[in-house]
Structures are given as C-alpha cells and as structure tokens.
Amino acid sequence: MSIDLSQFHQVFFEESFEGLDIMENGLLVLTPNSYNSEEINTIFRAAHSIKGGAGTFGFQLVSDFTHVVETLLDQYRSETRTVSQVGIDLLLESVDVLRSLLDELQAGREPDLTQSVALKQSFETFLASTEPTANAPAINSEPEVSTASEDNSEITEKEIANNSESVSESDKGFWRISFIPSVDIVQTGNEPYRLLRELSELGQTTTVVFTDHIPDFPVLDPEHLYLYWQIDLHGDVQKEQIDEIFEWVVDDSTIEVQWISSSDSAVSEISSEQNVAELTANKELPSEPPVASIQANPTKIEMAENRAPSEITTEQAKVARPGPAATENQSIRVGIDKIDSLINMVGELVITQSMLGQIGNDFSIDKLQRLQEGLIQLEQNTREMQETVMRIRMVPISFTFSRFPRLVRDIAKKLDKQIRLELIGENTELDKTVMEKIGDPLVHMVRNSMDHGIETPEQRIKAGKKAEGCLTLNAYHQGGYIVIEIVDDGKGIDPQVIRRKAIQKGLILESDEYSDQHLQELIFHPGLSTAETVSDLSGRGVGMDVVRRNIQELKGTVELDSKVGFGSTFRIKLPLTLSILDGQLVKLGEETFVLPLTSIIESIEVSPEQLSTVAGETDVIVLRDEYVPVIRLYEVFNIEPRNRNIFEGLVVVVESGSYKIGLHVDDLLAQQQVVIKSLDTNYRRVEGVSGATILGDGTVALILDIAGLLSIVGEQTLKSTSLTKAAS
Amino acid sequence: MSNATVEQNGLGELSVDDQKAISEMHGIDQYLTFVLDDEEYGVDILSVQEIRGWERATKIPNSPKYVKGVINLRGTIVPIVDLRQKFNLVEVEYTPVTVVIVLKLYFEAGERTVGIVVDAVSDVYSIKEEDIKGSPDISRNKNSQFIKGLATVNEKMVIVLELARLLDDEDFANVAVAP
Numbered sequence: 001m002s003i004d005l006s007q008f009h010q011v012f013f014e015e016s017f018e019g020l021d022i023m024e025n026g027l028l029v030l031t032p033n034s035y036n037s038e039e040i041n042t043i044f045r046a047a048h049s050i051k052g053g054a055g056t057f058g059f060q061l062v063s064d065f066t067h068v069v070e071t072l073l074d075q076y077r078s079e080t081r082t083v084s085q086v087g088i089d090l091l092l093e094s095v096d097v098l099r100s101l102l103d104e105l106q107a108g109r110e111p112d113l114t115q116s117v118a119l120k121q122s123f124e125t126f127l128a129s130t131e132p133t134a135n136a137p138a139i140n141s142e143p144e145v146s147t148a149s150e151d152n153s154e155i156t157e158k159e160i161a162n163n164s165e166s167v168s169e170s171d172k173g174f175w176r177i178s179f180i181p182s183v184d185i186v187q188t189g190n191e192p193y194r195l196l197r198e199l200s201e202l203g204q205t206t207t208v209v210f211t212d213h214i215p216d217f218p219v220l221d222p223e224h225l226y227l228y229w230q231i232d233l234h235g236d237v238q239k240e241q242i243d244e245i246f247e248w249v250v251d252d253s254t255i256e257v258q259w260i261s262s263s264d265s266a267v268s269e270i271s272s273e274q275n276v277a278e279l280t281a282n283k284e285l286p287s288e289p290p291v292a293s294i295q296a297n298p299t300k301i302e303m304a305e306n307r308a309p310s311e312i313t314t315e316q317a318k319v320a321r322p323g324p325a326a327t328e329n330q331s332i333r334v335g336i337d338k339i340d341s342l343i344n345m346v347g348e349l350v351i352t353q354s355m356l357g358q359i360g361n362d363f364s365i366d367k368l369q370r371l372q373e374g375l376i377q378l379e380q381n382t383r384e385m386q387e388t389v390m391r392i393r394m395v396p397i398s399f400t401f402s403r404f405p406r407l408v409r410d411i412a413k414k415l416d417k418q419i420r421l422e423l424i425g426e427n428t429e430l431d432k433t434v435m436e437k438i439g440d441p442l443v444h445m446v447r448n449s450m451d452h453g454i455e456t457p458e459q460r461i462k463a464g465k466k467a468e469g470c471l472t473l474n475a476y477h478q479g480g481y482i483v484i485e486i487v488d489d490g491k492g493i494d495p496q497v498i499r500r501k502a503i504q505k506g507l508i509l510e511s512d513e514y515s516d517q518h519l520q521e522l523i524f525h526p527g528l529s530t531a532e533t534v535s536d537l538s539g540r541g542v543g544m545d546v547v548r549r550n551i552q553e554l555k556g557t558v559e560l561d562s563k564v565g566f567g568s569t570f571r572i573k574l575p576l577t578l579s580i581l582d583g584q585l586v587k588l589g590e591e592t593f594v595l596p597l598t599s600i601i602e603s604i605e606v607s608p609e610q611l612s613t614v615a616g617e618t619d620v621i622v623l624r625d626e627y628v629p630v631i632r633l634y635e636v637f638n639i640e641p642r643n644r645n646i647f648e649g650l651v652v653v654v655e656s657g658s659y660k661i662g663l664h665v666d667d668l669l670a671q672q673q674v675v676i677k678s679l680d681t682n683y684r685r686v687e688g689v690s691g692a693t694i695l696g697d698g699t700v701a702l703i704l705d706i707a708g709l710l711s712i713v714g715e716q717t718l719k720s721t722s723l724t725k726a727a728s
Numbered sequence: 729m730s731n732a733t734v735e736q737n738g739l740g741e742l743s744v745d746d747q748k749a750i751s752e753m754h755g756i757d758q759y760l761t762f763v764l765d766d767e768e769y770g771v772d773i774l775s776v777q778e779i780r781g782w783e784r785a786t787k788i789p790n791s792p793k794y795v796k797g798v799i800n801l802r803g804t805i806v807p808i809v810d811l812r813q814k815f816n817l818v819e820v821e822y823t824p825v826t827v828v829i830v831l832k833l834y835f836e837a838g839e840r841t842v843g844i845v846v847d848a849v850s851d852v853y854s855i856k857e858e859d860i861k862g863s864p865d866i867s868r869n870k871n872s873q874f875i876k877g878l879a880t881v882n883e884k885m886v887i888v889l890e891l892a893r894l895l896d897d898e899d900f901a902n903v904a905v906a907p
Binding site for chain 1: 784789803805806807840841
C-alpha cells in the first residue's frame with residue numbers, strides 16, 4: 001500500500017536548494033526598517049515549501065528548523081515586527097544551516113545537529129526577546145511555537161481538571177480523534193488510510209471504523225467514502241502533530257480531537273475490546289451517530305498490527321535507496337521549448353529516413369540526385385539535432401553568479417570595505433558540467449579581487465576614487481567560447497612588487513628582463529602571493545595557480561589585464577561544451593590529428609625569408625610584426641613525418657593563453673565536428689593530447705591539447721620568444 | 729602427473745549458467761588460453777570481453793613501445809598492448825591469425841578495457857584453484873609479477889596470468905608523466 005517516497009527525495013532536495021537560493025537572494029534585497037511585502041512573501045513561500053516538503057518526506061529536523069524560520073518571516077510578513085539587520089543576518093545564517101542539513105541528508109549521512117540546534121535556540125530567544133511591534137493583530141501572527149506551548153498548557157489544565165493527580169500528559173491519557181471525512185474525500189486525492197497510518201506512527205492507536213453511513217446498495221456511489229473513524233492515540237503526542245496530519249482534509253471533513261485523561265481511559269481501554277459498549281459510553285462525542293446505527297457492526301482495526309508491515313516497507317525502501325549515489329545521479333531542468341524543438345527535429349529525421357529508405361529500396365542510377373538531396377537533408381537534420389541536444393545541457397550562468405551577492409556582502413563586511421557587485425550577462429548559457437567546475441575558481445578569484453584588489457574606503461578616497469569599490473562579473477559569448485570577466489576598480493597589480501617577490505622566491509633572476517604583462521602573469525605561478533599579509537581569505541600563495549589549472553582542465557584560458565591604480569581584469573575563456581569540438585584534421589606522417597578550430601589563427605606556407613633560428617635550435621617565423629616559435633610536432637611525438645623540411649608542408653599558427661606557436665604539419669584535411677572521447681577511461685592521460693575521437697571511417701584520431709604541448713616544449717622556447725618580443 | 733580437471737571445449741554440453749554454478753561450487757575457474765612464442769598462457773575467461781582480428785591502431789605519442797595504440801571498439805577508445813613486446817619476446821610480423829583479446833580488467837582506479845595482441849587463441853580449460861602451482865621464484869624478472877601460477881593441462885604447461893597486475897604499472901598509472 002505505502003508509496004516509496006524515497007524516489008521523490010531527489011526532487012525534494014533540488015527544489016529545496018532552489019528554494020534556499022530564492023530565500024538568500026530575497027534576504028539580500030531586504031533592508032532593515034523597511035517593509036517590502038513582495039520580497040518577504042517570496043522568502044516566506046520558499047521557506048514554507050521547504051518545510052512542507054521536509055514534513056512530507058519525513059525529514060523532521062529540517063521541518064522543525066524551518067518552522068522557527070517561518071515564524072519569524074510570518075511576523076515580518078504581517079508587519080507585527082519590523083525587519084531588523086539582526087533578523088536578516090539570523091535568517092541568512094539559517095539558510096546556510098539548512099543547506100548543510102540538506103546536503104548531509106542528500107548524501108545519506110546523519111546530519112550534525114549542533115549548529116542547527118544552536119541557531120534554533122538563538123531564533124527562539126530572538127523571537128521571545130523583541131516584542132512584536134503591534135499587538136492587535138498578534139493573535140493571527142503569534143509564533144506557532146508559542147501556540148503549541150499554549151495548547152500544551154491548555155491540555156495540562158484540562159488534564160488537571162479531569163485528574164488532579166496527573167503530572168504528565170504522556171502516560172496519563174490519550175487523544176480521542178473522531179474523523180468524519182467528507183464523502184468525496186477520495187476524489188480530492190486524500191487517502192484516509194494514509195492519515196490513519198500516519199497517526200499510527202505517532203503512537204499506539206486503536207481505530208474503530210463506523211460503517212453505518214453506508215447507504216443501500218442501489219444508491220451507493222462507489223466513488224464516495226461512507227466510512228468514518230474514531231481513533232484513540234496513546235503516547236507522547238502533541239495536538240499540533242495530529243492537526244498537521246489532518247492539515248489537508250480539515251476544510252471539508254469533520255475532525256474532533258479530544259484529550260481523554262486516564263480516569264476516562266480506564267473505561268475506554270476496556271471498551272476498546274468491546275466496541276459496542278465503548279461507543280455507547282462515549283456519548284459526549286458530538287459527532288457521534290445515533291446509537292442504534294453504531295451497533296450496526298462496527299469493525300475494529302488494530303492499527304498496531306498494520307504498523308509492522310509498513311515499517312518493513314520503509315526499511316526496505318531505505319535499503320533500496322542508493323546512498324551516496326544520490327549526488328551523482330544529477331538531473332537537469334530543461335525548458336519545455338527545448339524539448340519541443342527536439343521532438344520536431346526527431347519528426348523531421350524520421351521523415352528523411354523514410355524518404356531515404358524508399359530510394360534505397362529500388363535504387364537505380366537516375367535516382368542519384370534524389371539520394372544526394374536526401375543525404376544533405378539528413379546531414380542538416382543531424383546537425384540541428386546535435387545543436388538542440390547540446391542546448392539541453394546548457395544552463396544560464398546565473399546559477400553560478402547567484403551565489404556572489406551573498407559572498408560579496410559577507411566578505412565586504414569582514415574586510416570593512418564598501419563593495420558594490422555588478423552582474424552582467426547572467427543569462428549567458430554554458431554547459432552544466434563546465435558551470436559546475438568553474439564555480440570554485442570564480443569564488444576564489446572574486447575573493448582575491450576583494451581582498452587584494454579593492455582598497456579600503458580611506459585608501460580609495462586618498463587615491464581620488466569613490467569610497468565604494470566596484471566589482472563586476474561579466475559573462476558573454478565569443479565564438480565557441482564563453483568569456484567571464486572579473487573586473488575590479490582597485491589598485492591593480494604592481495609588476496614591480498611581483499618582480500621583487502619573484503626574485504625573492506627565486507622564480508626569476510635579478511638580471512632577467514620581463515615585460516610588465518609577463519611579470520603580472522607570474523601571479524599564476526605556484527607559490528607566489530602578492531598580499532602583504534596573509535589573511536584567512538586569501539594570500540597564502542596557493543590559489544591563482546590552482547585556478548589556472550582548473551581552468552586549463554576545462555580547456556579554457558585565463559588572462560590578466562591590470563593597470564596600477566585603475567584595477568584589474570581577469571578574463572576567463574571557456575569552451576561552451578566539453579563533449580563536442582569543432583576540429584581541423586591535420587595529417588602528420590601516417591596519423592591524423594585533430595586541432596581545436598577555435599585555437600587556430602591561420603595556416604601558412606613558410607618562405608625562407610620568414611624563418612630565423614634562435615639559439616641554433618628554435619625556429620621562429622616572422623608573422624607580420626610578431627615572432628612565432630615553431631614546434632616540430634614529429635619531434636615532440638616521435639613520429640616519422642612525410643616532410644622534415646619546414647618549407648614543405650604547412651605551419652598552423654595556434655594560440656593558447658597569450659602565446660602563439662606554429663605547428664609544423666604535413667597537410668591540412670577537412671574541418672569537422674568531433675565528439676570528444678576520453679583516453680584515460682581505459683588508458684591514461686597523455687601529455688599534449690586532450691582526448692581522442694572517432695572519425696567517419698571508424699578509426700581513432702587524437703585531439704591535440706595546445707596548452708599541454710606548450711608545457712612539453714617547455715618554458716625555454718617561450719622565454720626566449722618573449723624576450724625577443726620584449727626586445728623588438 | 730595430470731591431476732588437473734580437463735574439460736576441453738567444455739562449453740558444449742552445459743549452459744553458461746550451469747558452468748558458472750559448477751565452477752562456483754567446486755572452485756573451478758575456466759581459463760581462455762592463447763599462444764605466445766609457443767608457450768600457452770591462460771586468462772580468466774570471465775574477464776574476456778571479445779576476441780577480434782588485428783587491425784591498425786592509432787599510435788599514441790610518447791607511449792611505451794608495447795602499447796600499440798588505441799582502437800575504436802564500438803565508440804570506446806581501447807588501448808592495445810602487444811604481449812610479446814611486454815614480455816620481451818621476439819617480435820613477429822602480424823599475420824591474419826594474429827588476434828586481439830579484449831579484456832575487462834579491474835584496477836585500483838576502476839575498470840578498464842584493454843586489448844592484448846597474441847599469436848593465436850588456443851582453448852578453454854577448467855582448472856581447479858588448487859591445481860595452480862606457484863610460479864618458480866624468478867623474482868628478479870620484472871614480468872614474473874604478472875604470473876599467477878602454472879598449471880598442467882593435458883600434460884602441457886599453462887601459464888596462468890594475473891591480469892589485474894598485467895598493466896597496472898607506472899605506464900598505466902592514472903597520473904600524467906612529468907614533461
């Protein structure tokens with residue numbers, strides 16, 4: 001009977017995380033002492049649905065915790081309490097706590113309760129300490145917690161009235177619940193059995209079902225429910241919990257909950273075995289049907305018996321539920337328009353296929369033209385479909401950006417700086433995997449910009465700038481790439497400071513001459529930090545190199561553009577997707593390699609006057625006003641080429657980061673989209689190769705990794721070139 | 729001398745499930761054997777995914793010489809290892825009977841599919857666990873670590889290979905080699 005709710009857990013977690021994001025964003029907009037019903041309502045709704053969901057799925061601790069949050073929000077909503085900074089901070093903190101609670105639950109671990117209990121405590125003291133401003137509407141907005149305790153006290157009073165000796169309600173009595181559902185309860189989607197089962201989970205229950213409302217067979221509507229129940233619930237249960245169970249049906253069903261203290265319970269305990277007697281004794285129930293009809297054979301259901309099997313099923317569900325796999329099994333929300341266009345395309349593909357099939361069935365040479373047309377159409381369909389499928393994986397970058405307002409607010413507070421965050425291009429889409437992996441590096445860079453880049457208000461005013469610093473996150477598409485810029489108007493990166501640091505650390509020699517750009521880019525070198533003091537935010541010297549490595553793993557690049565006194569711009573360039581690549585096939589000896597089309601600048605035939613040799617070993621070609629070193633791929637890869645002479649074959653000029661290199665290859669073949677397959681699944685990473693792909697003829701071709709190639713040939717070549725550049 | 733259970737081409741009469749059940753009951757494993765330089769080697773048949781003819785593989789730059797390259801196995805990129813070269817045997821020209829045995833191997837890093845080039849596929853034997861004798865102490869030989877033991881089948885010696893170790897050396901480590 002019981003539905004395995006665990007299958008919906010994933011959806012609940014996803015929705016809750018979304019809800020938390022909504023709450024967070026809303027809270028950041030809230031300003032103390034103002035009243036913004038729109039925002040508060042949004043926050044309240046998000047909190048409420050998290051609470052509701054958690055309750056439904058049995059995450060008691062989440063719903064309990066959300067409850068106090070909701071109470072405070074409700075006071076804000078009904079204007080019984082003015083919004084204060086303390087309150088906002090408290091609520092923000094609660095968002096964090098809830099997030100970690102849900103994280104733990106999602107991973108199938110037992111969450112650590114210390115934080116949530118402590119915060120709940122501070123919520124309760126906060127709720128108790130500050131008096132709600134207006135008292136008049138307070139009844140309505142009274143925190144539910146206190147309502148609960150009121151209820152309790154009512155009970156105790158009642159209990160005392162009934163039995164002066166009773167101390168605790170838990171073992172001195174029981175709840176008598178009379179539940180008369182409306183006849184069409186089943187049509188509204190509410191299952192009385194579920195309610196009874198939930199009741200039975202609260203404690204020991206004795207349930208009596210009444211069948212006297214059942215009409216004669218000719219007039220019986222099979223879709224109506226004519227039964228009603230009386231449930232005796234023993235155990236340490238609060239009225240609130242019972243009310244919660246009937247929350248959904250309370251509007252059209254008659255529900256009476258009564259506390260029967262132990263003096264009565266003696267009677268009813270006996271009577272539970274003799275139903276008829278019991279029911280006659282219980283005349284005080286207002287909903288009681290006429291005595292005569294009660295005796296019409298009441299059926300007794302011992303809910304305790306039903307409990308055992310239902311427990312077993314939940315147990316089984318627990319076993320069946322994959323624990324940590326829950327996080328791996330991610331899902332994605334896709335706009336219905338994307339799905340629709342995909343369905344359209346599949347339809348077209350089917351039409352094309354049947355057309356081609358028809359041609360193929362009785363093919364003669366005069367149908368060649370139609371075949372070719374069909375194939376062109378097929379190609380078009382395939383390409384369109386590929387693009388649409390790729391679009392499904394695309395999500396707006398706002399998913400990542402949305403965490404920054406909070407982050408910037410918190411850090412600015414910590415650093416005592418005034419920082420305004422500007423987000424541009426939040427709707428720029430990129431692949432979900434890329435987005436997930438770029439989040440952490442972005443956080444790191446934003447922190448760095450705030451810590452080292454933007455100055456304190458005093459320093460800024462001294463420098464003639466506005467006290468409030470500005471940090472801009474900008475995302476846009478450029479070719480097959482997404483570009484994310486992190487711009488600050490801070491003090492910029494002083495190349496001389498870096499130079500000093502680098503010499504001190506032995507990274508460069510005192511005598512070496514470097515361009516400012518080159519020196520600034522040393523911040524990506526492991527073990528170099530520019531912060532004068534190490535703070536807990538950044539400055540330990542691990543960081544930018546990790547950032548760069550992460551970005552390179554995503555086949556992206558990061559550039560730095562900094563002007564002393566005017567601020568810095570970090571420009572991250574990432575491929576839109578990791579699984580498909582526009583490639584240029586090149587031939588080298590027997591092998592075919594794929595070069596990412598986006599990294600190619602041009603292909604040239606080198607003439608002798610363009611070529612010069614640096615230090616007797618590195619070939620450098622003059623390309624307009626630049627010197628570009630040439631890598632002989634066959635040497636790097638130990639392949640026997642067709643042409644060893646650089647003047648035969650072609651040089652493909654590619655760029656990675658701010659470096660340009662020429663690759664000497666035998667020939668250029670076609671351009672095509674290739675699906676990237678990993679080499680390390682069955683083999684391992686190969687330096688200079690980012691993966692493999694399968695060509696049209698079924699053979700494997702390796703995809704070149706320009707950044708990796710650069711690190712193979714070593715810094716030596718590049719150093720000498722940058723020298724040349726600086727000198728020229 | 730022959731105390732090993734011999735069941736040549738034993739797949740004929742019993743279904744695979746029965747075979748499995750029997751081998752689980754008696755601790756008998758089935759081994760696919762292949763010939764390499766006139767010696768017979770055996771691999772656990774459950775790790776064998778398929779047997780296919782040799783086809784040209786795409787070379788991987790800067791890989792060990794015994795890694796012949798990668799092939800496309802229905803969309804998966806699978807590396808091919810020449811066992812002759814791996815075992816430092818005399819190299820031979822590949823002929824039409826040169827076969828590639830595609831194996832699923834379990835490494836620490838996870839499951840990997842690897843093809844091995846051998847001279848020819850030989851037979852399927854059932855060999856009891858206890859009939860596999862430890863290999864003679866040839867610890868100085870690097871390749872001895874790939875050998876699980878020796879078994880005698882039909883008065884012939886079969887070298888039973890421990891495949892999980894066969895390719896689990898530094899060449900297949902999941903880390904990129906330093907440039």
